[in-house]
Amino acid sequence: MSERDIIVIDRIRRNFVVGDETVKALRGVSFRIKEGEFVTIMGTSGSGKSTLLNILGCLDTPTSGEYLLDGISVQKMSKNQRAIVRNRKIGFVFQNYNLLPKTTSLDNVELPLLYNSAFNAKERRERAIKALDAVGLHERLYHKSNQMSGGQQQRVAIARALVNDPVIILADEATGNLDTRTSFSILTLFQELHARGRTIIFVTHNPELADYSSRNIVLRDGKIVSDTINEHPASAKTAYDALPKEND
Amino acid sequence: MRFVNLLKIALRALNNNKLRCFLTMLGIIIGVASVITMLAIGQGSKNSIKAQISEMGSNMLMIFPGSGQRGGVRQSADDMQTLKVEDYEVIRDNAKFVSAISPQVSSAGQFVNGNNNYPSQLSGITPDYLNIRKLNVDEGEMFSDHDIATAAKVCVVGRTVVNELFPNGENPLGKVIRFNKIPLTIVGVLEEKGTNSMGQDQDDVVLAPYTTVMKRVLAIDYIQGLFASALNENLSDEASDEITQLLRANHKLKDEAEDDFQIRSQQELSEMMSSTSDMMTVLLACIAGISLLVGGIGIMNIMYVSVTERTREIGLRMAIGARGIDILSQFLIEAIIISVTGGIIGILVGVLASWLVNVIMQWPVYIQAYSVLLSFVVCTVTGVFFGWYPARKAANLDPIEAIRYE
Ligand SMILES: Nc1ncnc2c1ncn2[C@@H]1O[C@H](COP(=O)(O)OP(=O)(O)OP(=O)(O)O)[C@@H](O)[C@H]1O
Ligand SMILES: [Mg+2]
Numbered sequence: 001m002s003e004r005d006i007i008v009i010d011r012i013r014r015n016f017v018v019g020d021e022t023v024k025a026l027r028g029v030s031f032r033i034k035e036g037e038f039v040t041i042m043g044t045s046g047s048g049k050s051t052l053l054n055i056l057g058c059l060d061t062p063t064s065g066e067y068l069l070d071g072i073s074v075q076k077m078s079k080n081q082r083a084i085v086r087n088r089k090i091g092f093v094f095q096n097y098n099l100l101p102k103t104t105s106l107d108n109v110e111l112p113l114l115y116n117s118a119f120n121a122k123e124r125r126e127r128a129i130k131a132l133d134a135v136g137l138h139e140r141l142y143h144k145s146n147q148m149s150g151g152q153q154q155r156v157a158i159a160r161a162l163v164n165d166p167v168i169i170l171a172d173e174a175t176g177n178l179d180t181r182t183s184f185s186i187l188t189l190f191q192e193l194h195a196r197g198r199t200i201i202f203v204t205h206n207p208e209l210a211d212y213s214s215r216n217i218v219l220r221d222g223k224i225v226s227d228t229i230n231e232h233p234a235s236a237k238t239a240y241d242a243l244p245k246e247n248d
Numbered sequence: 249m250r251f252v253n254l255l256k257i258a259l260r261a262l263n264n265n266k267l268r269c270f271l272t273m274l275g276i277i278i279g280v281a282s283v284i285t286m287l288a289i290g291q292g293s294k295n296s297i298k299a300q301i302s303e304m305g306s307n308m309l310m311i312f313p314g315s316g317q318r319g320g321v322r323q324s325a326d327d328m329q330t331l332k333v334e335d336y337e338v339i340r341d342n343a344k345f346v347s348a349i350s351p352q353v354s355s356a357g358q359f360v361n362g363n364n365n366y367p368s369q370l371s372g373i374t375p376d377y378l379n380i381r382k383l384n385v386d387e388g389e390m391f392s393d394h395d396i397a398t399a400a401k402v403c404v405v406g407r408t409v410v411n412e413l414f415p416n417g418e419n420p421l422g423k424v425i426r427f428n429k430i431p432l433t434i435v436g437v438l439e440e441k442g443t444n445s446m447g448q449d450q451d452d453v454v455l456a457p458y459t460t461v462m463k464r465v466l467a468i469d470y471i472q473g474l475f476a477s478a479l480n481e482n483l484s485d486e487a488s489d490e491i492t493q494l495l496r497a498n499h500k501l502k503d504e505a506e507d508d509f510q511i512r513s514q515q516e517l518s519e520m521m522s523s524t525s526d527m528m529t530v531l532l533a534c535i536a537g538i539s540l541l542v543g544g545i546g547i548m549n550i551m552y553v554s555v556t557e558r559t560r561e562i563g564l565r566m567a568i569g570a571r572g573i574d575i576l577s578q579f580l581i582e583a584i585i586i587s588v589t590g591g592i593i594g595i596l597v598g599v600l601a602s603w604l605v606n607v608i609m610q611w612p613v614y615i616q617a618y619s620v621l622l623s624f625v626v627c628t629v630t631g632v633f634f635g636w637y638p639a640r641k642a643a644n645l646d647p648i649e650a651i652r653y654e
Contacts, residue, residue, distance in 0.1 A: 054648050057567075059567055059647050059648045059651075060648045079571070079572065080571045080572070080573075083566065083569050083570065083571040083572075084569065084571070086566075086567060086568060086569045087568065087569020087570075088569070092567055092568070094567075094651070098560070098564045098567075098651065100264075100561060100564070101264070102264045103260070103264065107260065111565070111568060112568040112569055114253045114256065114257055115253070115565075115568070115569045115570050115571075115574055116569070117250045117253065160568070164569075
């Protein structure tokens with residue numbers, strides 16, 4: 001783990017105006033995340049996890065506070081610059097996969113690269129195949145999204161998040177819709193990516209998963225209530241192997 | 249490179265929505281095809297009227313007895329007898345702008361050759377009539393001025409009359425046919441002209457010296473009309489003025505008296521007819537324009553629905569790095585592909601439909617390059633315009649709101 005701060009947020013607030021009411025989803029959140037950390041973010045429903053992750057993913061902007069991604073202030077960027085940051089530096093995995101319907105895994109994974117003119121068709125294909133290989137889907141290159149199981153679709157979504165070689169991978173309840181066994185196989189995948197030096201921020205409901213990350217942040221009502229370092233994360237692979245097989 | 253990628257994205261998106269794509273195109277196809285077909289029919293009929301008129305001689309003038317000022321009220325027999333043979337001679341001898349003139353008297357009746365009967369019309373004229381009406385004698389020859397002087401019992405017949413009276417294909421030349429018991433020797437057969445655009449058989453004619461018809465058939469001392477040719481098309485007004493002067497002088501009309509004859513020029517007729525057909529073309533173009541507009545609204549509708557329907561997709565694309573301009577371009581490219589493809593198919597369908605109208609209905613059609621271009625441009629512009637609006641809406645979406653859209 002290097003000492004470089006990849007994410008620095010300082011007193012982030014996010015208010016939503018609904019009618020006459022203002023919902024304070026985040027009420028001053030500050031932390032630093034170093035390159036190569038595997039952070040889980042937990043908290044009860046409505047505590048502001050998704051709101052925080054969307055801000056970290058440059059999908060949303062805070063009402064106030066400072067956000068430096070890789071040393072650059074996100075607030076000062078234009079809409080288009082943020083789009084380019086999302087395209088080049090961030091891999092986002094959604095809870096409900098968000099794959100293009102009726103589209104093959106390969107085409108889905110290639111999609112971020114289509115919005116980056118630095119890659120030609122051949123390079124796109126090679127990288128997409130590599131990313132699908134990394135998530136163990138080398139046999140499903142030409143399957144359409146609706147022809148695959150939830151776990152497989154989530155793997156395609158993870159491959160899509162990996163394909164642009166992002167600085168950080170953000171996952172919002174990436175295992176929320178999956179059964180225990182599949183959840184653990186996805187978690188194993190994230191641990192492998194982490195082992196290869198990726199920075200990962202993983203939002204989850206499930207308190208058990210804190211054991212498998214290197215750091216755990218807990219939110220309540222838009223504030224951080226705990227931030228603990230886990231020196232010895234458990235192995236998801238071991239847990240996966242220990243699970244009864246008949247669930248498969 | 250960027251454009252190629254966007255093209256690829258748009259093509260994949262279209263490929264995933266074939267039915268929607270086809271339905272959108274259908275509106276354009278129908279719009280373009282109907283514009284082309286309608287304009288082809290309108291222009292075709294206009295052209296055929298024009299051709300017909302120039303075939304009849306565009307410098308032709310017709311002079312009728314009677315003032316014609318009394319609208320629909322039928323004029324008395326006296327009013328209809330104002331033109332005399334002397335009027336013909338005065339114009340023939342004095343008019344400088346008239347190149348040919350012929351009196352005209354006619355009588356309808358039964359022509360008989362042995363057992364064969366055929367009802368037709370006998371027209372009394374002079375040989376000049378052939379020039380005026382652009383007729384030619386095919387076999388035999390035209391009767392002569394001598395025949396006119398002697399009121400000879402001769403005639404020149406059209407092909408239809410020949411076929412009716414000589415069904416076995418005998419040579420009609422020199423044969424004698426009867427009209428109201430009067431024997432007429434056939435001296436010539438007219439070249440075939442076929443049916444004109446109003447459905448009249450132009451070969452259903454029998455021509456004889458006007459003197460013969462006046463004295464031997466009708467026993468009258470007036471003529472029913474005059475056919476004349478102006479020196480050329482542009483002089484038909486001058487010719488008409490000149491004839492008016494000559495006739496007024498000859499009829500000794502006082503200055504304040506109105507003409508006791510009327511002159512119709514072919515030009516007038518042709519203007520009248522082409523204005524009618526212009527009106528029809530405009531009407532057809534309006535109908536076609538409406539269907540094009542409906543097609544355009546169809547595109548907008550489907551584009552709009554598709555943006556709403558694809559809000560999540562747009563949100564996803566933005567989340568993984570598409571900029572507003574990329575989304576706008578993608579939707580615009582989709583709209584252009586749909587409207588251009590629809591336009592091209594529409595042109596093909598329109599040409600095919602025009603051809604079918606021509607073959608099946610026997611209507612004259614004429615496809616002008618401008619109508620093809622016009623409908624194509626209009627449909628592409630409508631497609632792009634109506635595609636642009638929802639595309640811009642899509643491009644301005646907030647990624648997080650779009651991706652949450654249900
Ligand atoms: N677009 C929005 N408009 C208005 N209020 C919002 C919006 N998004 C989130 N909120 C509110 O902000 C608060 C935090 O929401 P958020 O989605 O971040 O919670 P969460 O921790 O992700 O919950 P869950 O575990 O159920 O996903 C909630 O009270 C929610 O109602
Ligand atoms: Mg959430």
